[in-house]
Amino acid sequence: MMLRTLLLSAVPLALAGAACLPVTGERIRAQDMAKAIPAFGALPAELSLGYAPASGSSRTYGTAELMRLARRYGLAEPAGEVCFVQPLRTLTPEVVAAALRAVLPAAGIEVVDFSRQPVPDGDVRFSLSGLARPSSADPTALLMWRGEAGPPGNGCLPVWAKVRIRLHGTRVVAAETLEPGRRIERAQVELQAYEGPPGWPELAQVLGRAVRRQIPAGTVLEERLLAEAQDVLSGERVRVEVSCGRARLLLEGQAQASGKRGETIAVRNPSTGKVFRARIQAPGVVSVAAAWPVEGEH
Numbered sequence: 001m002m003l004r005t006l007l008l009s010a011v012p013l014a015l016a017g018a019a020c021l022p023v024t025g026e027r028i029r030a031q032d033m034a035k036a037i038p039a040f041g042a043l044p045a046e047l048s049l050g051y052a053p054a055s056g057s058s059r060t061y062g063t064a065e066l067m068r069l070a071r072r073y074g075l076a077e078p079a080g081e082v083c084f085v086q087p088l089r090t091l092t093p094e095v096v097a098a099a100l101r102a103v104l105p106a107a108g109i110e111v112v113d114f115s116r117q118p119v120p121d122g123d124v125r126f127s128l129s130g131l132a133r134p135s136s137a138d139p140t141a142l143l144m145w146r147g148e149a150g151p152p153g154n155g156c157l158p159v160w161a162k163v164r165i166r167l168h169g170t171r172v173v174a175a176e177t178l179e180p181g182r183r184i185e186r187a188q189v190e191l192q193a194y195e196g197p198p199g200w201p202e203l204a205q206v207l208g209r210a211v212r213r214q215i216p217a218g219t220v221l222e223e224r225l226l227a228e229a230q231d232v233l234s235g236e237r238v239r240v241e242v243s244c245g246r247a248r249l250l251l252e253g254q255a256q257a258s259g260k261r262g263e264t265i266a267v268r269n270p271s272t273g274k275v276f277r278a279r280i281q282a283p284g285v286v287s288v289a290a291a292w293p294v295e296g297e298h
Helices: 002-019 030-034 038-042 063-072 093-101
Strands: 027-029 048-051 058-061 082-085 108-114 124-131 143-149 157-174 189-196 237-244 247-255 264-268 275-282 285-289
Touching: 027 030, 030 038, 030 048, 048 058, 058 063, 093 108, 093 124, 093 157, 237 275, 264 285
Parallel strands: 237 285
Antiparallel strands: 027 048, 058 082, 108 157, 124 143, 143 157, 157 189, 237 247, 247 264, 264 275, 275 285
8 A cells, every 4th residue: 555655645746857958058948938838939039038947957947936927028828837857868879989080080980988978969079189199109098088068168078089090190200319408400300290189289389399308319209208498597698788878798608597488596707706697688698787897797
């Protein structure tokens, strides 16, 4: 008897869920409401009537709320209530693979695994920014690719896929030993054809930068190995441009610290041993503006 009572009490809830109208996006519009109450079809289709429910949940417009909307827009007052729901679905390998190939149509993509949690109706979107960078040159390496599913904005949920990607491309390889801090020149690197995952820095992203540590020849240059180059390195000879009014003087000095353009570092005069402060103007060039004579030069 108790079991029968529980089953009967569940029937109205099931019927209410089945009666909810699907809605996508952040707002419930007049065209959505018109599916339940035709009178709302007289309003502009995109007119917003309220916020849509979150993904997987529902929102019910009761009789009183519907009557207020009808009076506001001069419609006949309806009876009853209307329920809306943000429907969910489970992804399939085909849907995930299609979304990934839309980003890299020329690549061979194998979907090894993907998120199984229900997601809102709507597009499944991936971008290159969500693809993890390869940690090795192994073409069989698994990569995590993160994206989102559902209408942009309200109700959009994150999704992921573990993939193997085979793409024909080129990588930048050190043609000689690269020293940390020094700008990478074109003659110091070469391009190497490869087949495997994308994500390696392109030539334009390498030239003019530096490596974080000494890199032997033959090393594939990964993003994690690269850093912004210093315009002046500690211990190297620099050209010192001294200005005092209209007077200009060129000297040679030795940098006592590394730095970038616009930064101030200590520079030593090799002739006198005196140290003064100078601003980095360009690679290997610093300047000093001071009352004559320059401190450290007498």
